[in-house]
Amino acid sequence: xxxxxxxxxxxxxxxxxxxxxxxxxxxxxxxxxxxxxxxxxxxxxxxxxxxxxxxxxxxxxxxxxxxxxxxxxxxxxxxxxxxxxxxxxxxxxxxxxxxxxxxxxxxxxxxxxxxxxxxxxxxxxxxxxxxxxxxxxxxxxxxxxxxxxxxxxxxxxxxxxxxxxxxxxxxxxxxxxxxxxxxxxxxxxxxxxxxxxxxxxxx
Amino acid sequence: xxxxxxxxxxxxxxxxxxxxxxxxxxxxxxxxxxxxxxxxxxxxxxxxxxxxxxxxxxxxxxxxxxxxxxxxxxxxxxxxxxxxxxxxxxxxxxxxxxxxxxxxxxxxxxxxxxxxxxxxxxxxxxxxxxxxxxxxxxxxxxxxxxxxxxxxxxxxxxxxxxxxxxxxxxxxxxxxxxxxxxxxxxxxxxxxxxxxxxxxxxx
Amino acid sequence: xxxxxxxxxxxxxxxxxxxxxxxxxxxxxxxxxxxxxxxxxxxxxxxxxxxxxxxxxxxxxxxxxxxxxxxxxxxxxxxxxxxxxxxxxxxxxxxxxxxxxxxxxxxxxxxxxxxxxxxxxxxxxxxxxxxxxxxxxxxxxxxxxxxxxxxxxxxxxxxxxxxxxxxxxxxxxxxxxxxxxxxxxxxxxxxxxxxxxxxxxxx
Amino acid sequence: xxxxxxxxxxxxxxxxxxxxxxxxxxxxxxxxxxxxxxxxxxxxxxxxxxxxxxxxxxxxxxxxxxxxxxxxxxxxxxxxxxxxxxxxxxxxxxxxxxxxxxxxxxxxxxxxxxxxxxxxxxxxxxxxxxxxxxxxxxxxxxxxxxxxxxxxxxxxxxxxxxxxxxxxxxxxxxxxxxxxxxxxxxxxxxxxxxxxxxxxxxx
Numbered sequence: 060x061x062x063x064x065x066x067x068x069x070x071x072x073x074x075x076x077x078x079x080x081x082x083x084x085x086x087x088x089x090x091x092x093x094x095x096x097x098x099x100x101x102x103x104x105x106x107x108x109x110x111x112x113x114x115x116x117x118x119x120x121x122x123x124x125x126x127x128x129x130x131x132x133x134x135x136x137x138x139x140x141x142x143x144x145x146x147x148x149x150x151x152x153x154x155x156x157x158x159x160x161x162x163x164x165x166x167x168x169x170x171x172x173x174x175x176x177x178x179x180x181x182x183x184x185x186x187x188x189x190x191x192x193x194x195x196x197x198x199x200x201x202x203x204x205x206x207x208x209x210x211x212x213x214x215x216x217x218x219x220x221x222x223x224x225x226x227x228x229x230x231x232x233x234x235x236x237x238x239x240x241x242x243x244x245x246x247x248x249x250x251x252x253x254x255x256x257x258x259x260x261x262x
Numbered sequence: 263x264x265x266x267x268x269x270x271x272x273x274x275x276x277x278x279x280x281x282x283x284x285x286x287x288x289x290x291x292x293x294x295x296x297x298x299x300x301x302x303x304x305x306x307x308x309x310x311x312x313x314x315x316x317x318x319x320x321x322x323x324x325x326x327x328x329x330x331x332x333x334x335x336x337x338x339x340x341x342x343x344x345x346x347x348x349x350x351x352x353x354x355x356x357x358x359x360x361x362x363x364x365x366x367x368x369x370x371x372x373x374x375x376x377x378x379x380x381x382x383x384x385x386x387x388x389x390x391x392x393x394x395x396x397x398x399x400x401x402x403x404x405x406x407x408x409x410x411x412x413x414x415x416x417x418x419x420x421x422x423x424x425x426x427x428x429x430x431x432x433x434x435x436x437x438x439x440x441x442x443x444x445x446x447x448x449x450x451x452x453x454x455x456x457x458x459x460x461x462x463x464x465x
Numbered sequence: 466x467x468x469x470x471x472x473x474x475x476x477x478x479x480x481x482x483x484x485x486x487x488x489x490x491x492x493x494x495x496x497x498x499x500x501x502x503x504x505x506x507x508x509x510x511x512x513x514x515x516x517x518x519x520x521x522x523x524x525x526x527x528x529x530x531x532x533x534x535x536x537x538x539x540x541x542x543x544x545x546x547x548x549x550x551x552x553x554x555x556x557x558x559x560x561x562x563x564x565x566x567x568x569x570x571x572x573x574x575x576x577x578x579x580x581x582x583x584x585x586x587x588x589x590x591x592x593x594x595x596x597x598x599x600x601x602x603x604x605x606x607x608x609x610x611x612x613x614x615x616x617x618x619x620x621x622x623x624x625x626x627x628x629x630x631x632x633x634x635x636x637x638x639x640x641x642x643x644x645x646x647x648x649x650x651x652x653x654x655x656x657x658x659x660x661x662x663x664x665x666x667x668x
Numbered sequence: 669x670x671x672x673x674x675x676x677x678x679x680x681x682x683x684x685x686x687x688x689x690x691x692x693x694x695x696x697x698x699x700x701x702x703x704x705x706x707x708x709x710x711x712x713x714x715x716x717x718x719x720x721x722x723x724x725x726x727x728x729x730x731x732x733x734x735x736x737x738x739x740x741x742x743x744x745x746x747x748x749x750x751x752x753x754x755x756x757x758x759x760x761x762x763x764x765x766x767x768x769x770x771x772x773x774x775x776x777x778x779x780x781x782x783x784x785x786x787x788x789x790x791x792x793x794x795x796x797x798x799x800x801x802x803x804x805x806x807x808x809x810x811x812x813x814x815x816x817x818x819x820x821x822x823x824x825x826x827x828x829x830x831x832x833x834x835x836x837x838x839x840x841x842x843x844x845x846x847x848x849x850x851x852x853x854x855x856x857x858x859x860x861x862x863x864x865x866x867x868x869x870x871x
Contacts, residue, residue, distance in 0.1 A: 086587040086652040108648075116497045158655060161582065162662045176364065177402055177431035181289040186429055188402045199583060227594055228583035242311075246289035249361060256365045258666050259868070260461050299759040378806055379770065380837035391808045391836055445717075449496070449695040450766060459771045463867050492855035509682055509870040514851075564858060567785070568865045584693045605786055634786035664869050 066165040067093040067101045070151075070237040075103075077241060078088040078155055079110025085247065088132040088156040088229065093237055098122040098230055102132050102139060135209040142233050145214050155244055156229035164224040166240040168257065170195045171224065173250050181246035182221045194247075196224040198237075222247055270296040270304045273318035273354075273440040278306075278445060279346045281358055282313025286451070291359035291432065293336040297346055298442055301325040305335050305342060340410040345436050348417050354440040358447055359432030360453040367427040371459065373398045374427065383425045385447035386437075396420075397450075399427040425450055469591045474509045474523035474612060475500040476557075476643040483508075484561055485516025489654070494562035494635065496539035499643055500549055504528040508538050509542050509544060517529040543613040551620050561650055562635035565657040570630040572664065576601045577630065587652035588627045589640075599623075600653075602630040628653055676702040676710045677726035679760075679846040682761065684712075686850060687764055688719025692857065697765035697838065699742040703752055707731040709726035711741050713869060727752055746816040751842050754823050760846040764853055765838030768860040773833040775867065779804045782859045791830045792843075802826075803856075807834040831856055 075096045078084050089109040092250055100120045103109065109114040122143065124136035130249035133139075139152045165173055173179060174191035182192065195213055200206040210223065221243065222232035232247060234240035274294045281287050295296035295305035301324050306312065310319040323329055325346065327339035337376040337421075342355045366374055376382060377394035385395065398416055403409040413426065424446065425435035435450060483491050495515040498508035506526045513522040526532055528549065530542035539545075545558045552653065563630045571579055579585060580597035588598065601619055606612040616629065626639035627649065638653060640646035680700045687693050697837065698718040701711035709729045716725040729735055733745035742748075748761045772780055782788060782799035804822055808817040830852065831841035834840065841856060843849035844869065851862065 082655075085655040086648050088584060088587075102644070113368045158662065161584075161655075162659050162666075164661070165581070165659075166666065175368070175402070175430045176533060177290060177428070178359070178364075179276060181291075181504050189404070199581070201593045201595070224456050225583070227581045241287050249285075249288040249364075253365050253368075254668070255662065256462075257362065257368070257456065258368065259662075260365075260458070308760070352671050376838045378774070378808070380768075380834070381695060381697060384697075392808045392810070445695050452694040452770075453689075456771050456774075459767065459864065459868075460774070463771075463775065463864070488858075491858040492851050494789060494790070496785060562787070564865065566859075567787075568862050568869075571784070571862075571866070572869065605784070605796070631786070633784045646710045648824050661865065661869070665865075 063095055064101055064119060065114070066112055067095065071101060071103065071117055072112040072114070072152060074241055075112045077195040078153070078244070079108075081157075082154040082247070083157045083229075083244070084109035085156060089220050089238075090135055090139075090154045092136075092139045092152050094150045095119075096241075098143075100124065100136075100143070102136060105131055105133050115120060135203055137203050138210065139233060139246065140210050141207045142231065143220070143254060146219070148234065148235055149233045150235050151240045152231060152233045153237075153240050154229060154231050154242060155248070157248055159255050160224060162231045163251050163255055164226045164228065164230070166194050167196050167224070170179065170250070171256065173256060176250055178246050178249055179249060181242065192221060194222055194224055194230070196226055197219055199226045199228045266298055267304055267322060268317070270298065270342070270440075272318055274304060274306065274320055275315040275317070277356060277440050277444055278282060278312040278315045281356070281447070283312075284451070286358040286360045286432075286447070287312035293314050293338055293357045294302055294440075295336075295339075295342045295355050297353045300389075301346075302341075303327065303342060304337060305400060307335050308334055329367065334465070338406055340406050341413065341434060344410045344414050345434065346448065348414065349422070351406045351438055352436045353438050354443045355434060356440075356443050356447060357432060358451070358452055360454070362451060362458050363427060363433045366431045366454050366458055367431065367433070367454055370399050370427070376457065379453055381449050381452055382462075384445065387442075395424060397425055397427055397433070401427055402429045402431045443461050469501055470492055470507055470525060471520070473501065473643075476518055477507060477509065477523055478520070480559060480643050481515040481518045484559070484650070485514075485573070487563075487654070489561040489650070490515035491562060491636075496541055496545075496560045497643075498542075498545045498558050501525075502610060504549075506530065506545060507548070508542060511537055511539050522592040528594065541609055544610050544616065546619050547613045548637065551617065552625070552639065554641055555639045556641050557646045558639045558649055559643070559646050559650060559656070560635060560636060560637050563653060563654055563657070565661050566630060566636045567585075567659050569591045569661055570602050570632045570634065570636070572628070573602050576652045577660060582656055582659065584652050584655055587648065594657055598627060600628055600630055600636070602632055605632045605634045670869070672704055673710055673728060674723070675825050675828050676846075677723055680712065680726055681721040681723070683762060683846050683850055684718040684721045687762070687853070688717075688765075690717070690785065690857070691837075692764040692766040693718035694765060699744055699748075699762050699763045700846075701748045702746075703759045704728075704785060707752075709733065709745075709752070711745060714740055714742050723791060744812055746812050747819065747840060750816045750820050753822065757843065758842045759844050759856070760849045761840060761842045762846075762853060763838060763840050764857070765856055768857060768864050769833060769839045770836060772801055772864055773805050773835045773837065773839070776805050776833070780863060781862075783861055785862065787855050787858055790851065801830060803833055803839070804829055805810065805835055808835045809836045815831065835854055 090103045092100045118130045124140045142152050171194045177188045179185045224230045293306045297304045321333045327343045345355050374397045380391045382388045427433045487643045496509045498506045530546045577600045585591045585592045630636045699712045701709045727739045733749045780803045788794045833839045853868045
């Protein structure tokens with residue numbers, strides 16, 4: 060079980076280096092988690108530099124995000140908990156804080172529509188470019204339990220999004236593994252960049 | 263003959279790392295091929311991460327893109343086949359999926375005109391900046407045989423383009439070797455960036 | 466004491482490499498300093514390439530920026546002196562010269578307002594995104610004592626800014642350590658980029 | 669004398685790697701030279717990849733750009749010759765082909781004005797931001813002797829520019845050493861980027 064945790068932690072550390080190289084976790088922003096077989100989480104502690112995570116920056120919590128020791132998990136732990144409870148097949152949740160996502164989340168009204176991109180096929184359940192997906196944008200809120208309830212409420216009435224944005228605050232995205240989730244981030248960031256580029260030309 | 267395949271495969275693997283470093287194969291997009299002396303192709307399998315290709319991610323097909331084993335070549339294999347049949351001197355075809363190409367392909371009406379750039383001289387048959395070339399843009403289509411026929415039809419009635427775009431889906435480009443084709447990609451991406459930059463300023 | 470100076474100097478050298486990798490000290494621009502326990506400064510000499518600083522490019526001055534030998538400290542030494550005198554808890558001052566800061570400083574009228582960004586929480590004393598901070602922009606002046614007095618005058622009547630811009634000339638930012646100040650630069654540059662991106666879309 | 673040539677050649681090779689890392693010599697664009705003590709030039713041959721120059725890609729010519737062997741120097745050798753004849757103190761000439769320079773050269777009318785930037789002080793003879801410099805833009809011409817005469821004519825009647833642009837074709841810049849010229853490129857590219865950014869916002 061310890062080995063399972065350590066393997067997952069090392070995947071999260073590597074994901075942090077990967078995202079930092081793409082400028083997607085500026086300052087100490089971003090947070091990452093993975094789910095263990097028994098439902099516990101491995102999650103980044105608050106405040107660490109996500110590009111240079113150390114093993115001691117990844118802690119263990121139960122499925123409700125409660126610490127087993129005195130360390131404090133990321134302030135946004137409950138957002139991870141909500142996703143794992145909503146999507147039982149999900150084993151990794153990554154929160155990236157890119158420039159494109161931040162600006163797009165501030166300009167968008169309620170959601171971002173992504174349409175007619177071949178790269179949409181990178182996401183689960185999409186097998187043609189000739190479609191559109193909606194990425195909801197939630198208002199930012201320092202009250203994380205309240206924000207988690209807002210996300211949860213959305214997911215009860217809408218079809219499952221592949222990611223969501225928080226205004227001025229980057230995006231959350233998830234998958235069956237850390238590796239799969241990194242591929243989704245790559246695709247999502249590309250599509251956010253395309254959308255912003257088009258807004259720069261057409262507005 | 264085995265050695266010929268392996269050398270070509272290693273050139274395609276290296277090309278993938280090169281293009282990934284320039285963010286031109288996001289998620290698992292892009293596909294690459296080379297032609298062997300007997301007309302067979304070495305081509306990337308579907309779904310692999312093009313920045314970290316392994317030897318087993320490059321497979322062999324005949325000149326019609328048919329697999330010799332049970333592995334499935336890239337979904338877009340017939341687009342490669344069309345190019346080799348159209349241009350007998352071509353030995354490499356690379357499909358890159360850059361941000362600039364994707365956005366430009368969605369904004370352009372039918373084709374992109376590139377004019378008055380010194381870098382046009384990078385392309386075969388161009389010896390002055392004082393000219394223009396047309397890069398056709400085809401509508402995206404999940405029916406690849408139909409898309410290949412559309413490309414083929416275009417090439418029967420127009421003078422040979424040096425590359426083509428697919429809307430929302432990057433570009434195809436080809437040359438006498440993998441190395442030469444990478445130089446064409448470098449020049450084409452530069453020119454696409456120039457065009458987008460000008461549209462951002464002038465529209 | 467010599468060891469204290471050398472440790473601080475090596476942190477400044479490392480900071481220079483870090484900022485050069487992000488294109489924030491073009492040509493030989495930028496200057497960096499740290500405060501020693503007795504109030505003396507370790508500060509970059511004039512004209513060195515800030516991405517490849519050598520130990521001999523960091524010199525020692527007293528708390529008023531006066532050289533102990535014949536070497537000449539950065540032309541802008543008095544701006545560092547002003548900050549250390551104004552903020553006793555500050556132990557590092559970094560001047561970065563990014564593209565975003567330079568352009569934004571020329572377009573802004575008197576100050577830049579940063580509002581509703583989660584990343585505002587990276588700065589001292591900010592615990593919510595639901596706020597705004599003002600970054601003053603001072604007119605550039607080759608008369609550094611006069612410019613330092615202008616900054617000082619501003620700080621006497623306004624609440625303490627977390628950084629300031631000089632028109633066409635990048636920004637000054639400070640913190641309790643070189644490492645902390647680098648995190649502030651990372652956050653500030655991200656926010657400046659967001660602001661410029663929004664101006665490109667909305668104006 | 670051989671050693672002098674080899675040292676200069678290795679500086680040009682290193683400059684090429686530096687500029688390629690900044691995407692300033694796409695495809696096989698760009699060309700570089702240095703002046704030897706007797707007035708001969710070390711200059712890049714035509715067509716080489718400027719990011720990965722080999723010693724055999726640097727050849728020797730006399731002060732008029734005439735080859736000592738059968739190798740053909742860069743097509744634009746006479747532009748280098750013109751600069752060395754015009755400015756006796758110059759020992760290095762670099763031609764960089766950046767995206768920003770290419771687009772700006774196509775949008776500008778006759779010249780680009782750079783004003784009120786602190787970084788102007790990077791150039792020889794400039795000691796304040798409170799000034800402006802003019803970078804002339806020459807029309808591109810495949811007839812290099814004619815283009816060289818056009819540049820020469822300009823320099824006879826205008827005060828010495830620090831660099832010049834060729835429309836759709838990057839810029840030429842020069843200095844007392846390869847290192848100094850690289851610093852000028854760094855500053856010039858930064859200022860070109862600032863100008864383009866402002867045009868994107870204000871037009």
